[in-house]
Amino acid sequence: MGAGTSEGTTRRGRPGYDQETLVRRAVEVFNRRGYDATSVGDLASELGLTKSAIYHHVPSKEHLLSLALDDALDSLEVVIDAAVRESPAMSAYESLRTAVRRSVEVLVDKLPSVTLLLRVRGNSAIELQALERRRHIDEQLAGLVRSAVAEGALRDDVSPELISRLVFGMVNSLTEWYRADGDVDVAVLADAVVSLAFDGLALPQA
Amino acid sequence: MGAGTSEGTTRRGRPGYDQETLVRRAVEVFNRRGYDATSVGDLASELGLTKSAIYHHVPSKEHLLSLALDDALDSLEVVIDAAVRESPAMSAYESLRTAVRRSVEVLVDKLPSVTLLLRVRGNSAIELQALERRRHIDEQLAGLVRSAVAEGALRDDVSPELISRLVFGMVNSLTEWYRADGDVDVAVLADAVVSLAFDGLALPQA
Numbered sequence: 001m002g003a004g005t006s007e008g009t010t011r012r013g014r015p016g017y018d019q020e021t022l023v024r025r026a027v028e029v030f031n032r033r034g035y036d037a038t039s040v041g042d043l044a045s046e047l048g049l050t051k052s053a054i055y056h057h058v059p060s061k062e063h064l065l066s067l068a069l070d071d072a073l074d075s076l077e078v079v080i081d082a083a084v085r086e087s088p089a090m091s092a093y094e095s096l097r098t099a100v101r102r103s104v105e106v107l108v109d110k111l112p113s114v115t116l117l118l119r120v121r122g123n124s125a126i127e128l129q130a131l132e133r134r135r136h137i138d139e140q141l142a143g144l145v146r147s148a149v150a151e152g153a154l155r156d157d158v159s160p161e162l163i164s165r166l167v168f169g170m171v172n173s174l175t176e177w178y179r180a181d182g183d184v185d186v187a188v189l190a191d192a193v194v195s196l197a198f199d200g201l202a203l204p205q206a
Numbered sequence: 207m208g209a210g211t212s213e214g215t216t217r218r219g220r221p222g223y224d225q226e227t228l229v230r231r232a233v234e235v236f237n238r239r240g241y242d243a244t245s246v247g248d249l250a251s252e253l254g255l256t257k258s259a260i261y262h263h264v265p266s267k268e269h270l271l272s273l274a275l276d277d278a279l280d281s282l283e284v285v286i287d288a289a290v291r292e293s294p295a296m297s298a299y300e301s302l303r304t305a306v307r308r309s310v311e312v313l314v315d316k317l318p319s320v321t322l323l324l325r326v327r328g329n330s331a332i333e334l335q336a337l338e339r340r341r342h343i344d345e346q347l348a349g350l351v352r353s354a355v356a357e358g359a360l361r362d363d364v365s366p367e368l369i370s371r372l373v374f375g376m377v378n379s380l381t382e383w384y385r386a387d388g389d390v391d392v393a394v395l396a397d398a399v400v401s402l403a404f405d406g407l408a409l410p411q412a
Contacts, residue, residue, distance in 0.1 A: 162394075
């Protein structure tokens with residue numbers, strides 16, 4: 001979509017918005033003000049655009065939400081699908097470690113859209129669809145945990161569902177405090193999460 | 207405050223509200239609709255009360271928020287202060303385990319008000335004050351982690367600040383899914399969190 005560029009050249013001093021930039025900046029506003037509490041008018045004034053400039057790129061506020069949630073969910077699904085597919089070739093335990101590490105990387109890479117995703121409560125068809133995709137991811141992860149327990153690689157005194165919720169609760173909690181411009185590097189963070197989770201989960205004899 | 211009782215008797219068929227019940231039910235509405243998005247009028251219609259019945263108990267919506275945040279913070283502070291005070295008598299490692307376990311118990315016991323607390327972003331003086339109290343709790347916990355690392359009881363390849371954030375990120379993530387009427391008992395949950403966190407953190411030789 002080249003409309004953003006032509007707008008940028010016709011309006012002097014006004015940055016050109018393409019759809020991707022618009023989604024990115026809208027997500028920042030949604031995370032700060034709350035999606036439900038932000039009207040297209042609010043969004044326009046926060047971004048220094050007219051409402052019609054926004055409608056030039058997307059038909060509705062819901063469409064912006066949908067693009068942002070897809071951005072987060074597509075990336076998470078790629079990572080989890082790859083880990084699940086790996087599973088016959090390598091142990092479920094190794095696949096699960098990979099899934100946790102890659103999830104941390106996606107969270108950091110897509111921090112604003114994942115933050116928005118984690119706040120979705122199901123207030124519309126788009127939100128319900130996003131929750132359904134999250135649920136499918138959660139089931140795939142719980143499946144990997146169950147397989148790793150069955151392999152004898154993970155402790156079996158905590159239920160696989162609870163392990164999955166606690167480990168990914170820890171991963172998701174990064175959205176509450178992690179800042180890309182802070183002093184924690186993504187590799188350090190991913191190492192810390194994986195070792196905190198698994199040195200607790202892996203049986204010493206495995 | 208006995209006003210709720212007299213109201214309960216004067217209005218037939220209408221449940222009597224005392225201040226505590228009002229706060230508890232208001233917190234449920236705030237968590238569902240968002241605090242900022244809920245007016246006193248919204249609250250009144252959700253609770254089947256008149257606005258003046260609400261103002262009979264509290265001077266403002268902010269006062270309800272303040273009571274709810276105090277409810278969560280007072281309980282958390284009791285638990286953390288006790289753990290910190292224990293510290294000379296027992297190891298920091300043991301105190302930290304106790305703090306994690308008790309934090310899980312407070313989260314479950316005060317789930318709605320802790321959920322509200324964790325969503326506070328600093329939009330008012332009351333919210334900023336609550337964030338300041340949270341920050342003090344976080345510092346006390348990070349101090350316990352540092353002491354436990356210094357004792358040689360916890361791994362030292364992850365920074366104490368990061369350990370503290372990840373462990374309490376896992377604890378706080380319970381507000382996202384834990385339901386008192388669900389199938390996970392609080393004792394099972396506290397055991398799972400403590401063993402997942404510490405069997406990863408405790409050095410085998412400690």
